[in-house]
Amino acid sequence: MMTAIADHDSIRAVQWCGDCLRLLDQRRLPAEESWLECRSAQHVRDAIADLVVRGAPAIGIAAAWGVVLAAQAGEDMPSVLRDLRAARPTAVNLMWALDRMGTCIEAGADVQALTREAQAIQDEDMAANHRMGKLGSALIDRSSGVLTHCNTGSLATSGFGTALGVIRAGVAAGRIERVFAGETRPWLQGARLTMWELVRDGIPAKLIADSAAAHLMRGGQVQWVIIGADRIAANGDVANKIGSYALAIAARHHGVKFMVVAPSTTVDMATARGEDIEIELRDPKELLAIAGVRTVVDGASAWNPVFDVTPASLIDAIVTECGVIERPDTEGMRAMFPAP
Numbered sequence: 001m002m003t004a005i006a007d008h009d010s011i012r013a014v015q016w017c018g019d020c021l022r023l024l025d026q027r028r029l030p031a032e033e034s035w036l037e038c039r040s041a042q043h044v045r046d047a048i049a050d051l052v053v054r055g056a057p058a059i060g061i062a063a064a065w066g067v068v069l070a071a072q073a074g075e076d077m078p079s080v081l082r083d084l085r086a087a088r089p090t091a092v093n094l095m096w097a098l099d100r101m102g103t104c105i106e107a108g109a110d111v112q113a114l115t116r117e118a119q120a121i122q123d124e125d126m127a128a129n130h131r132m133g134k135l136g137s138a139l140i141d142r143s144s145g146v147l148t149h150c151n152t153g154s155l156a157t158s159g160f161g162t163a164l165g166v167i168r169a170g171v172a173a174g175r176i177e178r179v180f181a182g183e184t185r186p187w188l189q190g191a192r193l194t195m196w197e198l199v200r201d202g203i204p205a206k207l208i209a210d211s212a213a214a215h216l217m218r219g220g221q222v223q224w225v226i227i228g229a230d231r232i233a234a235n236g237d238v239a240n241k242i243g244s245y246a247l248a249i250a251a252r253h254h255g256v257k258f259m260v261v262a263p264s265t266t267v268d269m270a271t272a273r274g275e276d277i278e279i280e281l282r283d284p285k286e287l288l289a290i291a292g293v294r295t296v297v298d299g300a301s302a303w304n305p306v307f308d309v310t311p312a313s314l315i316d317a318i319v320t321e322c323g324v325i326e327r328p329d330t331e332g333m334r335a336m337f338p339a340p
């Protein structure tokens with residue numbers, strides 16, 4: 001029986017302090033827990049671009065607080081919104097949060113109203129995570145093993161997490177007995193961040209190399225692969241951390257079910273299909289070194305896409321706070337998220 005921890009909300013990676021935004025610097029975990037204080041929208045934009053804060057919901061929340069900082073400083077809001085929007089291209093939560101703040105600005109919102117809106121965005125995300133934890137956990141049979149990818153926990157959200165929230169809830173409910181986390185090269189979100197969260201929670205988990213995932217599935221210890229998302233297209237295709245697509249192929253081959261967990265703020269019904277989603281290409285240097293130590297011969301180059309697209313046909317369930325879409329397709333997505 002795995003340890004069931006009552007309260008997982010202890011980690012708050014994004015903290016509003018009234019005139020600054022404190023961010024737990026995820027580049028330095030798990031070696032050190034250091035905080036960055038952002039006192040301008042530009043600081044927040046740079047923090048998002050440099051992965052100080054990362055994870056689709058978390059970057060949307062941070063950007064919303066960046067708008068508040070800009071309003072406090074009396075900055076030109078159209079250019080602030082534009083700069084924040086350009087920080088990273090794939091996670092639609094960033095654009096969603098900025099559109100929501102922009103709508104408030106157009107309606108004449110003052111600093112206090114914008115502060116309330118940013119706080120609402122953060123609080124709504126937390127409520128959604130706990131709702132998704134319940135809905136996703138209920139899909140998992142007792143004595144199951146699960147494999148997760150990247151980091152989708154408190155560090156990537158307002159707290160508790162999306163896919164990792166389902167795992168937390170599943171462990172607490174006694175449904176999940178084995179947890180595996182993929183290291184998630186090249187930025188190692190799984191090794192550095194997910195394992196840090198799980199150890200803090202007292203949830204036993206095993207780290208695996210990304211390349212060991214199919215072998216693990218073949219051995220029968222895993223009944224679900226559970227991942228997050230950065231953008232879900234109108235047909236149910238899912239953009240997520242690079243490596244997700246390979247996991248989905250292996251899962252289908254081995255009869256392992258595939259669950260995507262994401263709040264409705266990650267759903268982009270204006271994007272028809274996965275191939276229409278911009279995939280962020282990051283600096284090849286992230287592949288050519290580990291912890292600042294070069295691992296590849298000088299003169300070598302690299303290609304570093306940090307997301308990929310899993311087609312809806314390989315997904316068994318998309319879990320949002322609005323409900324579960326089993327075997328997602330355009331019809332199922334439209335039924336859950338009708339046109340306004």
Ligand SMILES: CSC[C@H]1O[C@H](OP(=O)(O)O)[C@H](O)[C@@H]1O
Pocket residue numbers: 054055056057149150151152153156157162163189227228229230240241242306
């Ligand atoms: C709930 S986090 C969603 C998503 O964001 C992560 O990407 P990154 O670490 O590059 O911001 C990863 O794709 C997670 O699945």
